[in-house]
Amino acid sequence: MATSFNEQFDQLGTWRREFALRLKLLAEWMKDHDLLDAGVEERLRRLETQVRSDKVMVAFVAEFSRGKSEMINAVFFAGYGRRIMPASAGRTTMCPTEMGYDADVPPCLRLLPIETRLQPQALMEWRMAPEKWVRFDLDVNNPQHLAKSLEKVAETIKVTQDEARSLGFWHNQSPQDNPMVDAHGMVEVPRWRHALINIAHPLLKQGLVILDTPGLNAIGAEPELTVSLIPQAHAVVFILGADTGVTKSDLSIWREHLITESSEADTRLVVLNKIDTMWDALSTPQQIDSEIERQKASTAQILEIAQDHVIAVSAQKGLVAKVTKDDELLQQSCLLQLEDALGNGIMGRRQKILSQAMADGIKALRQETGRVINIRKRDLNEQTLELKGLQGKNATVIKNMRARIADEQSEFDVGGAKIHAVRSVHLKLLREVFLLLGSSVLKREMAELTIVLTQKGLKIGAKKAYGDTFEKLRANLKTVQSIVAEIQSMLNASFRQLNAEYGLSLQAPSEPQVSGVIAELDMIERNHLQYLGVGNAFKLAQVEFSDRLVRALSTRVRSVHESALAEVELWSKTAAAQLDAQMRERRRNFTRRIEAIDRIQQASGGLEDRIVEIDQQVHTLSQLDVKLTELTSYLIAAHDSARQLAPSA
Template identity: 45%
Template sequence: MNAESQLFNQRFEQYGLWRAGFAQALDVFSAWLDSKGLRNAATMERLARLHEQAANDRITVAFVAEYSRGKSEMINALFFSSYGRRIMPARAGRTTMCPTELIWEPEFPPGVRLLPIETRKLGASLADWKLKPAAWHAVALDARSGDSVAQALQRVTETIQVDQAEAARLGFWRDDAGAENPPLNAAGQMEVPRWRHAIINFPHPLLKKGLVILDTPGLNAIGAEPELTISLLPQAQAVLFILAADTGVTRSDRHIWQEHLARHVDTQGLRLVVLNKIDTLWDGLTSKEEQAAQLRSQRQSVARMLSVPLNHVLAVSAQKALVAKIHKDETLLKASAIRQLETVLIDTLLGQRHLILQRALMRGLGEIRTEASQVLNVRLRDLTEQIQELGSLKGKNNSARRSIRMRIARERKEFDGCVSKILGLRAAQNKLLNEAFQLLSGKTIKQELAALMQALQGKFLSVGFQKRFLQTFSRLQEVLETAQDVADQMHRVLAESYHSLNMEYGFALQPPGAVDLRQFAPDLDRIAQSNRHYFSMTNALRLSSAEFSERLVNAIAMRLRAVFEAACNELDLWSKASTAQLDVQLKERRLSFISRSETIERIEQADLDLSDRLQQLQRELAELQEVASALNARSEQLEVALQAAMRGVDVHLGQVPVSQ
């Protein structure tokens, strides 16, 4: 079966196997490095990070739509047809009511975890609540039974009745929303979701390989949960915006797109518009050609209205696709056009993600190879010098040998004098590192956003408040720039110290390249530009709600913490890698002094033959050279495996057909 015709499920399985295979190969490589004494603290951390990336890489596919667009049925058709029945609730009147994540976390048993809707009034973010398992209502399921899974998932459809005031506190009623608010019944109450968020922990093969499915319900639920649009959706590798062919782009559809999807300039993954329910056009009174023409016209209209490329708009029938897959009806499956959507997900989503991960793994592997080579080069240099030193003793008397032994002792004493200098360097580096960490800490973010929150509480927005919001991000950019200045100072101190140690004590330290924290500045700018509309006058009434404004600021804080934590991790790893070679060379030089001293003493005492020792050192040199060759060969094998895995994978959305 060629790549174009394989199912998304099959290709994702292959992607998972590739990641698992590389993680296993990396473990073998790590054990080999350890057996040769080539692992230091920085190398071990790099290996651990690479293993984590390869073994636990996740791909999130988010489904966004207004109610009754067939979103849950789309999930069933794409991922769960093998169960021979619906898994996600998709019957009329029984739809997903709260944002739902389908994931596999082996530390939890299979089941559904439900966060009560009342937690919205407490201000904490979803990320915070995920750290409090006791706050969630747990429902067990039997993963071997499709009926058990489907029954447990029905819990996400549950609703409760609340009055208008409570609905406003929960974020489901806004005085300025008009007809978009839920309808009131005769008792003055309205129906709202019982749960704020659901996590379905399910050992499905795709989920176990790293797929995460995010199912988001209609406009009210999306708008009331800032964390969805500020964090979860922008960071999804693929977002499928579902429309209905029989309704086209409605007012609420357009609102979701403009307010919660199109505004997010920080999205870098695949974004598709899927026109669902094309089977509503199969009325038996129009020819297939007329139906195709109508679909083309609808796709063109949707592309114009949403300002997206035409080849980003696909038309399918999820319901017919599910039926066709269950009954193995190839004719119906082809008519459903689901295969084209699967092809896009395969070639674009998986291809892009594969390429991103491959590059990250290649970069990390190269750094590990460089660090291990530095260790070997130090050993080869010391061993070569020792061979030359002993070779100069051939034909010499005991006086010459004593002279060399005394010279070694003198060199060792002088070398020991570098310890105080190294301790001073470490103290200076740790001081600067802690200074940078303090700048990039959560405390800095908390202080900046606390002022923002204080301006929101108890008052309507002023005309200049959006400017105030952007000023907050300008100050955070200044914090990042200050941290870069500290990092540059660390780099200068290291470079100067390494030059001095090389000149005075015979080290062979390589000055590290500078660390780049400015690479995170565009992330801050994207977060600011994507969310500035929340702080405009048009959103004043919603922001007057303390509960909503607190959820909004908490969601932004979570994104900011992720950026600053990434910057801290980058600086921390750079610092460890930069100083690791000093630890290695310090250890290797001390071992070399001990070996040289013992060798000369034994030769003086006639306990060791000079020729025999030289032959032994030559053998050790040859073995080290073999290890160096093996390091290159093993590294190249891993690199070739990474590169070969990408051959023939098309990662360009421009290759997606534009006709149905």
């Protein structure tokens, strides 16, 4: 039984594959016609990588026993005809679990031992060390074997209270949140710190990543979840019990880990699960619906969100309905409303962003390539006028014409030395940008914060150190923006001069904007500030936790800097490639003009033949221009078809 979310994701996956194929064909066509300079090739490569590998992460967040794993089964894995993620009564998902697809890795479950929390490395660093994970191969064609294997994410071990404290599961200042102590004084904790599931599920193959997170204690003990993974999710589904509504621990998760900017409210869905517990035989359907609506209104009011962002469902009944193909029960479960919100709402917005980026990239690419074609046509037309001016002239005139072209060529070559000098200044300024965004400067700016957070005892100056660190990072980014603006000004001036002196048509690409990077830094800072309140003072006092926190922060900020660096590199490469392409075309033009004069001097009738030949070349270029418009228009039109596949909620 197809669902709205699955159908939509499948359609968008088809669109992405076709778009990537068309990009590849466009690149091959451009290469065949000598239109693929370094800047255009880099832009095409990035567009193809982006459309092929764009990931959409949906994070499911809830306290224990809210039916989170059952909801994942119902929405994504009902096609297996049984439960895949463990969803029995009690605690099931004991460690954060990511499900995705990597074609280079065989189907498997990888588990990171909980003991790695005693070591300072951040989760991202552990990802780079696959040999430290325990791996189990998965038989994706055997649902029973698959489900049995995935039960490992629920495994636990018994440890002493001191060990539990070191691992982050025991806090003397909040005894009500500590796990039960058995008769032998031992405490049950998760066996694994993090789980990665790699399977070729149709949705996962198309770029979906599912993040299943355990309860409040586990979330709070793993700072990388709250400062990196969850904030970067494109959708967060926060699950509550329909019968209990918003409990104290639910409210803690919401306020401490899920509240972000109001502009991101649309990416947060609140789900009241288990409405089937309210299906009371003693109540009429109208009374049941009225009670559910009251619970939705109360939830929206407590969490301070719009009521249409609260959806009431029964994941368990929805899963049963899909497996048994019971349409009536599926409607009663209201699961399709959740899928519609995920598919048409959040997925739709994500797809619009991706398709708009593709359309903008193709338009810029067409403009750059069209400029090269127009330069070639203009040079050929100038040649035609030049040659027609020689009709009926004697050998001396033709000889003088050749000498004049040779002088122009020499003058142009001298201009090339000027261009090299301007480039040297650009590269010097670019090196400053690369230095400011590099790892050594980041390490230096993080040094004070690292010292404050990793010292023993209460971190009195932590909040000030955080503020100072982020101010320095923002100041560096503002300096980057200033340098980039200076380079852009120099590019504009030098391009105008070259256009005037040599008849080029250079146009500096739009400079990269750092404001978006600064906004991302602001968000990272807000996500981290939650740990600096009085409530987390004792947790921060643990050196191991503080060390993990600062490493998670460094990893996150480094990725932001690397993204900014990539944008600056593309901008620089695009400008340089455009200049190289037009200089190369001009040199070719000088060579062709001299060759044409030589042919005319050596053979009678060569002049007319050359004029006809140039006319044919101009016609071929006009055909290339038409074909370029045709190929790129198809890709730009694909943006509109993607928007139709992804209507707003």
